[in-house]
Amino acid sequence: MKAVGYYAPGAIDRPDSLVDLDLPVPAVGPRDLLVRVKAVSVNPVDTKVRSGSAPAEGEARILGWDAAGIVEGIGDQVTLFRPGDEVFYAGALQRPGTNAELHAVDERIVGHKPRSLGWDGAAALPLTTLTAWELLFDRLHVPYGRKTGGGTLLVINGAGGVGSILIQLARRLTGLTIVATASRPETIEWVRDMGAHHVIDHHRPLDQALKETGIEQAEYVASLTASDRHLPAIAELIAPQGALALIDDPAAFDINPFKRKSVRVGWEFMFTRSMFETPDMIEQHRILEEVSALVDAGVLRSTMTSSDGPINAANLKALHRLLESGSAMGKAVLAGF
Numbered sequence: 001m002k003a004v005g006y007y008a009p010g011a012i013d014r015p016d017s018l019v020d021l022d023l024p025v026p027a028v029g030p031r032d033l034l035v036r037v038k039a040v041s042v043n044p045v046d047t048k049v050r051s052g053s054a055p056a057e058g059e060a061r062i063l064g065w066d067a068a069g070i071v072e073g074i075g076d077q078v079t080l081f082r083p084g085d086e087v088f089y090a091g092a093l094q095r096p097g098t099n100a101e102l103h104a105v106d107e108r109i110v111g112h113k114p115r116s117l118g119w120d121g122a123a124a125l126p127l128t129t130l131t132a133w134e135l136l137f138d139r140l141h142v143p144y145g146r147k148t149g150g151g152t153l154l155v156i157n158g159a160g161g162v163g164s165i166l167i168q169l170a171r172r173l174t175g176l177t178i179v180a181t182a183s184r185p186e187t188i189e190w191v192r193d194m195g196a197h198h199v200i201d202h203h204r205p206l207d208q209a210l211k212e213t214g215i216e217q218a219e220y221v222a223s224l225t226a227s228d229r230h231l232p233a234i235a236e237l238i239a240p241q242g243a244l245a246l247i248d249d250p251a252a253f254d255i256n257p258f259k260r261k262s263v264r265v266g267w268e269f270m271f272t273r274s275m276f277e278t279p280d281m282i283e284q285h286r287i288l289e290e291v292s293a294l295v296d297a298g299v300l301r302s303t304m305t306s307s308d309g310p311i312n313a314a315n316l317k318a319l320h321r322l323l324e325s326g327s328a329m330g331k332a333v334l335a336g337f
Contacts, residue, residue, distance in 0.1 A: 001022070001023055001024070001025055001100060001101040001102050002020065002021070002022065002100070002101045002311075002337045003020075003021045003022070003023045003060075003062050003099060003100035003101065004018055004019070004020055004021065004062070004063070004064075004099040004100075004311065004312060004313050004316050005018070005019065005021050005055075005060035005061050005062040005063065005097075005099065006018055006019060006050060006055070006060065006061055006063075007019075007055065007058075007059075007060055007061075008054065008055075009049075009050060009051055009052050009053055009054050010050075010051065011051065012047070012050070012051075012317055012320045012321055012324060017050065017317065017320075018050070018063075018313040018316050018317050018320070019060075019313050020312055020313045021060055021062075023060070023062075023100065025102050026096060026100075026102060026103065026104040027104065028073055028074070028075050028104050029075050029104065029106070030075040030076055030077040030078075031075050031077050031078060031106050031107050031108065032074070032075045032078070032104045032105060032106055032107070033071050033073070033074055033075075033078065033081055033087065033104070033105055033106075033107050033110060034071070034072045034073035034074070034102055034103070034104055035067065035069040035070065035071055035072065035087060035089075035102065035103050035104075035105060035110075036069050036070045036072050036101065036102055037067050037068075037069040037098055037099075037100060037101060037102070037103050037311070037337075038067075038068055038069045038070065038119035038123075038335060038336065039067070039068045039069070039118075039119035039120045039122070039123035039307075039311075039333055039334065039335035039336070040064050040066055040067050040068075040098050040099055040123055040311055040333070040334055040335075041066040041123045041124050041127075041161075041304075041331045041332065041333045041334070042064075042066075042316065042319040042320060042323060042332065042334075043065060043066060043127050043128070043161060043323075044323055045065055045093070045127075046063045046064065046065065046097075046320065046323075047320050047323050047324055049061070049063060050063060050320065061096075061097075062096040062097045062098075062099055062100055063097045063099050063316075064091070064097030064098035064099035064100070064103075065090050065091045065093070065097060065098065065127050066089075066090055066091075066098060066123050066124070066125075066126050066127045067088065067089060067090075067091065067098035067103060067105075067123060067126075068086070068087070068088040068113050068119045068120075068122035068123040069086075069087060069088075069103070069119070070084065070085070070086055070087070071083050071084060071085045071086075071087055072102065074107075075107075078107050079107075080107045080108075080110070080285065081107055081110065081112075085112060086112065086113040086115075087110050087111065087112060087113055088110075088111055088112075088113045088114075088122045088123065088125065088126050088288065088292075089105055089109055089110040089111060089126050089288065090109065090126035090127035090130055090270065090284075091103070091105055091109070091274075092105070092106065092109065092271065092274035092275065093271040093274070093275055094274075094275055099311060099316065101337050106274065106281075107285070108274075108281045108282040108284065108285050109273070109274050109281065109284040109285060109288075110285060110288065111126075111285055111287070111288020111289045111291065111292050112288075112289060112292055113292065114291075114292045114295035114296050115296055116295060116296045117295060117302055118335075119335050120304060120307040120333040120334075120335045121302035121304050121333075122302070123304075123333050123335070124161075124302050124303050124304035124330070124331035124333050125165065125291065125295075125302055125303065125331075126288060127161075127270060128161040128162045128164070128165050128303065128331065129165045129169075129287075129288075129291050130270045130284055130287055130288070131162050131247060131268060131270040132162050132163075132165045132166035132169055133169060133287050133291070134268050134270060134287075135162075135166065135222055135245045135247065135268040136153075136166060136169055136170060136174075136222070138268075139243075139245040139266045139267070139268045140153075140220045140222070140243045140245050141243060141264075142170070142174050142176065142220060143174070144173060144174075145173055146174075146175075147174065147175035150175065150176075150177075151175075151176050151177070151219040151220065152176060152177045152178075152179060152215055152217070152218040152219055152220070153170050153174075153176045153177070153178050153179070153218065153219075153220040153221075153222065154179045154180075154181075154206070154210065154218040154220070154221045154222065154237070155167055155170075155178060155179070155180040155181065155191075155196070155222045155224065156181050156202060156206070156221070156222065156223045156224055156225065156226070156227075156230060157181060157202065157224040157225040157226075158180025158181055158182050158187075158191035158194070158196055158199070159180075159182045159187035159190050159191050159329045159330070160224060160225065160328065160329075160330075161303060161328075161330065161331045162224050162247060163180060163191070163194075163222075163224055164190070164191075164194050164303040164329075164330050164331070165194075165300070165303050166222060166224075167180055167191060167194040167195050167196050168194050168195055168300050168301065168303075169300070170195075171194075171195030171196075171197075172195070172294075172299050172300065173299075176219075176220065177197050177198070177215070178195060178196045178197050178198075179196065179197065179198040179199070179200060179210060179213060179215065179218065180194075180196035180198075180199055180200075181199070181200055181201065181202035181206070182199050182201070182202070183201050183202060183203050186329065187329055190329055190330065194303075198213040198215070200212070200213065202226070202230070205233050206230055206233040206234065206237060207233040207234075207236040207237040208233075210237050217237055217238065217239040217242075218237055218238055218239060218242065219238075219239045219242045219243070220242060220243050220244075220245075221234055221237075221238055221242070221243070221244045221245070222245055222247075223244060223245070223246045223247075223248070224246075224247055224248065225248050226248070227246045227248050227250045227253060228250035228251060228252060228253060231250075231253065231254065231257070232257070235257035235258060235261075238258070238261060238263055239261070240261045240262065240263075241261065241262050241263070241264075242261065242263050242264075243263065243264040243265075243266075244258065244263055244264070244265045244266075245265075245266050245267070245268050246265075246266075246267050246268070247267070247268050247269070302331075303330040303331050304330060304331050304332075304333050305329055305330035305331060305332060306332045306333070307332075307333045307334070307335055308332055308333065308334055309334060309335075310334060310335065310336045310337055311334045311335070311336065311337050312334075312337070315334050316334065319332050319334070
């Protein structure tokens with residue numbers, strides 16, 4: 001089967017940073033689906049792994065943690081799917097990735113693809129949507145499906161992949177006022193289109209910028225990038241007994257400034273459930289099923305901003321460069337081999 005991977009980690013501009021490969025069809029475990037991949041998208045985790053994680057000697061590492069495709073085979077303990085089902089999912093960090101014609105994935109982290117979306121539109125959603133959903137409802141503990149009695153959510157980096165769907169989830173499924181950060185005209189327009197009530201510039205001190213909207217403090221903060229740089233401002237603007245959730249990897253993070261306000265601080269890592277096979281691992285299946293229904297009902301929309309050709313090394317390199325430039329908006333997708 002065709003696949004894309006690498007043999008040694010390094011910068012994207014190396015000729016062998018990503019290469020086209022021909023590999024055997026993966027083995028299927030008892031609870032696995034064998035999926036024929038129709039479309040994939042690229043996330044920051046792809047660039048981080050490619051640049052810093054070495055595969056085993058003589059073996060290729062296959063990246064990719066977003067896919068939409070068709071179930072071709074199933075393990076003998078599979079109960080949720082059958083061959084021919086159209087699915088979407090984000091995969092597991094410790095297993096080979098989705099940049100391959102055929103991919104094995106545990107059924108407990110897979111959902112049925114939204115019927116109203118094409119392969120590319122569906123492939124844009126799983127990883128970022130799972131991250132945003134878990135951050136909002138599991139880490140920040142915002143009540144799901146019930147309009148809150150007020151309150152504000154600040155989304156730092158609202159135009160990125162996670163921010164784009166997080167804004168939608170919060171706007172459609174909670175009663176919170178959503179303030180998102182963006183700085184370029186096109187990203188400001190994008191986050192407003194996603195549902196942000198207010199937009200502030202993350203190149204300015206966030207506490208001052210928030211006050212200029214007429215909002216003194218935020219009960220919830222989703223810090224999606226540059227958490228260490230924004231730390232002093234977050235400590236100032238977050239409400240007493242508020243909640244902060246992060247997804248990035250700050251070099252240092254001093255939690256002490258949040259003590260006097262009794263702020264709850266936590267990390268969201270979408271791969272935790274699959275990595276440790278937690279007792280609630282199947283929750284990601286349930287989330288994707290719910291998201292699929294919400295998309296088909298017109299409540300949520302795909303965050304795809306471009307579909308950039310077939311799945312091959314050259315096109316994946318281009319998307320890695322885009323992500324590493326810091327100028328990506330929404331999600332870019334590749335479809336077909």
